């Protein structure tokens with residue numbers, strides 16, 4: 560496979576939705592910078608190379624400014640065709656019982672450093688006069704999330720940022736699309752949401768979610784909610800009273816006693 564279409568950068572590309580987005584990028588002929596911070600990164604990069612990809616694996620903790628700078632130093636001076644702002648994590652349990660360090664870490668990862676990367680890449684793409692950004696928000700950002708409250712709130716921010724930037728960038732040749740998945744079958748549920756209904760419920764395959772996100776990004780859409788059931792939840796979220804939304808989402812995210 561030729562990597563002749565230029566560079567795609569995927570944050571959180573070692574598993575789940577990000578890995579599937581990276582796989583599509585390789586299959587479509589993009590070379591890849593794949594960023595994550597855990598042990599799965601090298602395995603994921605190896606799998607993508609076996610698919611024919613030209614893959615540069617960058618290990619960086621994207622919840623920190625230092626990690627963003629490490630990734631950025633790999634990208635300095637390079638043109639970027641596609642950017643997937645995808646790295647993110649949930650945080651289960653009642654807010655008041657969570658450690659502040661964990662709360663701050665999620666806000667740093669999902670909000671602050673994600674915004675920092677979009678700002679940096681956005682400037683490069685604006686100067687190029689072309690580029691496409693896919694930001695992984697969530698339908699969780701459209702509903703209240705007791706027992707996962709900070710996560711839902713960070714995703715409300717991410718959705719809102721992407722929607723507004725899609726408009727601000729519209730005369731620049733750069734598109735920004737928000738991918739808003741519903742429950743998707745990825746390891747995110749094994750990182751603090753074990754023993755919940757959310758963990759055990761049926762979920763959409765990440766390759767399907769990534770494909771819908773990819774197609775929406777390539778079509779320059781403002782956003783996309785993959786999967787018909789998630790689209791229904793998204794549709795009703797705006798008109799469902801908060802008290803009902805709170806109960807439904809608590810039932811999903813609360814740990815079983």
Ligand SMILES: NC(=O)c1ccc[n+]([C@@H]2O[C@H](COP(=O)([O-])OP(=O)(O)OC[C@H]3O[C@@H](n4cnc5c(N)ncnc54)[C@H](OP(=O)(O)O)[C@@H]3O)[C@@H](O)[C@H]2O)c1
Nearest residue numbers: 571573574575576595596597620621647697742743745747
């Ligand atoms: N799964 C769902 O139901 C769902 C629904 C809506 C939205 N989303 C969003 O989809 C995105 C991807 O999540 P996923 O479901 O695919 O879960 P996942 O498989 O756990 O992927 C998360 C990715 O983010 C990376 N990551 C986490 N913390 C990081 C850090 N500090 N620095 C660098 N990379 C880090 C992980 O790499 P390491 O393992 O190396 O940390 C991994 O590659 C997230 O933004 C999530 O909020 C997921």
